[in-house]
Amino acid sequence: MEENGRKVRALIEKATNSTAAEVDPRLLKAIKTIVRYSDSELRIAAQALMDLMKRDHSQVRYLTLLIIDQLFMRSKLFRILIVKNLDQLLTLSVGFRKNLPLPAPPAVACVLRSKAIEFLEKWNSSFGIHYRQIRLGFDYLKNTLRFQFPNIQANAARLQQERKEREMRSKEILQNKFEKLKENLSLIKKEILSTIDELGECLEIVRSERQSMPLGPLDDDEDFEEFRPSELRQIRLDSLREGEKIHENTENKVVFDALRELYKLLVTKHLVSVQEWISVLIRVELADNRSRDSILKEFIDIQKRLQSVKKKCIDLGCVLPDTTKHEKEEEEDIWEEGKIVLTETESSGGVPNKLIGNSSTSGEVKNKAPASSEEEAKCNASQDREQAGTHSSSLRSNLLAEAPVVKWGSFLDNWGSITDIPANQRGLELESHWGRVDHDAVIPAEKIAELNIRATVYQEEQVEIQPCHAPLRKGGLCQRRDLRVCPFHGPIIPRDDEGNPINQSTSTDDTADNSELVEQLAKQAVKNIRDRDNEEAQKRKMDKQLQKRAKLAKIREHNEALLRDAALASTSNSAFVGDDFEATTGESLSARNKKESLASMLRKKETTKDRLAQRLLNSRTRDATIRQVTLGEDANYREAFPNQW
Numbered sequence: 001m002e003e004n005g006r007k008v009r010a011l012i013e014k015a016t017n018s019t020a021a022e023v024d025p026r027l028l029k030a031i032k033t034i035v036r037y038s039d040s041e042l043r044i045a046a047q048a049l050m051d052l053m054k055r056d057h058s059q060v061r062y063l064t065l066l067i068i069d070q071l072f073m074r075s076k077l078f079r080i081l082i083v084k085n086l087d088q089l090l091t092l093s094v095g096f097r098k099n100l101p102l103p104a105p106p107a108v109a110c111v112l113r114s115k116a117i118e119f120l121e122k123w124n125s126s127f128g129i130h131y132r133q134i135r136l137g138f139d140y141l142k143n144t145l146r147f148q149f150p151n152i153q154a155n156a157a158r159l160q161q162e163r164k165e166r167e168m169r170s171k172e173i174l175q176n177k178f179e180k181l182k183e184n185l186s187l188i189k190k191e192i193l194s195t196i197d198e199l200g201e202c203l204e205i206v207r208s209e210r211q212s213m214p215l216g217p218l219d220d221d222e223d224f225e226e227f228r229p230s231e232l233r234q235i236r237l238d239s240l241r242e243g244e245k246i247h248e249n250t251e252n253k254v255v256f257d258a259l260r261e262l263y264k265l266l267v268t269k270h271l272v273s274v275q276e277w278i279s280v281l282i283r284v285e286l287a288d289n290r291s292r293d294s295i296l297k298e299f300i301d302i303q304k305r306l307q308s309v310k311k312k313c314i315d316l317g318c319v320l321p322d323t324t325k326h327e328k329e330e331e332e333d334i335w336e337e338g339k340i341v342l343t344e345t346e347s348s349g350g351v352p353n354k355l356i357g358n359s360s361t362s363g364e365v366k367n368k369a370p371a372s373s374e375e376e377a378k379c380n381a382s383q384d385r386e387q388a389g390t391h392s393s394s395l396r397s398n399l400l401a402e403a404p405v406v407k408w409g410s411f412l413d414n415w416g417s418i419t420d421i422p423a424n425q426r427g428l429e430l431e432s433h434w435g436r437v438d439h440d441a442v443i444p445a446e447k448i449a450e451l452n453i454r455a456t457v458y459q460e461e462q463v464e465i466q467p468c469h470a471p472l473r474k475g476g477l478c479q480r481r482d483l484r485v486c487p488f489h490g491p492i493i494p495r496d497d498e499g500n501p502i503n504q505s506t507s508t509d510d511t512a513d514n515s516e517l518v519e520q521l522a523k524q525a526v527k528n529i530r531d532r533d534n535e536e537a538q539k540r541k542m543d544k545q546l547q548k549r550a551k552l553a554k555i556r557e558h559n560e561a562l563l564r565d566a567a568l569a570s571t572s573n574s575a576f577v578g579d580d581f582e583a584t585t586g587e588s589l590s591a592r593n594k595k596e597s598l599a600s601m602l603r604k605k606e607t608t609k610d611r612l613a614q615r616l617l618n619s620r621t622r623d624a625t626i627r628q629v630t631l632g633e634d635a636n637y638r639e640a641f642p643n644q645w
Helices: 002-017 025-035 037-050 058-072 076-084 086-094 106-127 132-144 152-184 185-212 221-225 231-245 253-283 292-317 324-332 346-350 355-358 364-368 371-391 393-402 410-414 445-451 505-568 574-592 599-600 608-640
Strands: none
Touching: 002 037, 002 445, 025 037, 025 058, 037 058, 037 076, 058 076, 058 106, 076 132, 086 106, 086 132, 106 132, 106 152, 106 292, 152 185, 152 253, 152 292, 185 253, 185 292, 185 599, 253 292, 410 599, 410 608, 505 608
């Protein structure tokens, strides 16, 4: 018994020692299991919970109140024990007494008060008839102290009333639909059955056509033995099923069109309407269900007939797939057929033979041309070649001598052409045009010349850079390839295979080159020395600046230490500033490393307002300290030099 009591207290203590917004479900289940054994454990749990409600921590009280609500709704003995101390429970959870406010933290205290008011209203609606204390407490908080209750029962009643109204409206709608169905039942059945009969007639016509088709000769038993594997048998069955389907042709096109229209009407209208009426008949509620059952049976039979007809259409292959996409594409692509008329242009002689040949040939002409026309074309081509060979030999040689060598481009198609080109080279006249059409429109030759722009990319001539070839100390020649000057051996000059200079006329040139080289080296040396001196001067300047900054930093630290000592000595409250600062910094560092606990929830969190107030306090203390130090210095100066005042 004592062990169970200790276990209950330990579980309740562990469940309430948490910063979570809800009680751990496993601990709550364990508490319920233990207190279910006997009344003694329940009494111990009630006493432990009331003791925890006296803790100066809103989080502990909040979790304790959640456990009390769970046990209050399940145990009559627990309700009796809690009702005896209901005044104390409301004082500790609602905090309506001025001398006993709710403890910190404030955010959890607000949640605790709202949850306690909600639980009290729930307890009053469930058990207020049996417990007078609950009724009095609810009436006191609501009518005397004017606390705002969530009115859970009223909201539940309102939601239930709205649900009932929705159900009544839906029943009324279903009743109206049923009455409408009874009035139009004969017309609906007649329309559906007529569609089914028409579809049946179309299917009979298609079946008769299939039966009239000649069947192929049957194979012998030996041939059937060859198709023993299951894969081949399945392929054969599929091919036979595919062969049974009748495809559309010119003879049965009318039947297929009617079949498609009727199938579309059956699927999109009749099947959908029958399913809707069946759902209405299933949901409607009547006093006498015999008429509804008979109508429902008729519609179920009609639905089965519609589905069987639909299956027959699909099995026969008479129904094409959905053509909505193709219809949309046809609506988007508007095509107008027009007359195609060949136009004769006056400037046809000026058009190149290549264009004329290309425009006058097509696949159909090639296929339908007789052999005689091909022979005539070959003869004409041979005569043209002979004539061209006689009078163009000398002209060709002259042109080849003058013609430049260029890369191929589109501008070569009309090279040297000075004739106008017709704008309508196709020779077609289309009626679906967007404006006025000029059949004799031409593009002038000067415009053609402007369009024939030749674009080329500049390419620099590749020049081989000769190596330096100056002799090296370790033997060999320098292989660096520089344009004018080698960084190691000076200007690049012609040398032989051994590295000796060649093509030098006199020694005066050598001396001139050497003097120029010496002058360049001297200038470079002077420049290097000046750069080194500038770097050293800059370094000395930076060292002086760093020393000056360090000296100023030491002076600043010394002055701050003096001001701090003077401030601590002048004000009584400033003696604790350093300690408070160290304490707050230590607490902030520890709070980062430690896990959140109940004690951390009680600690006041530093806000922006607190930081600004601390900064203002520090600035005021510093100003007061500086003022006191300056007054003391003035007094000492007056005592030392009294004649100057």
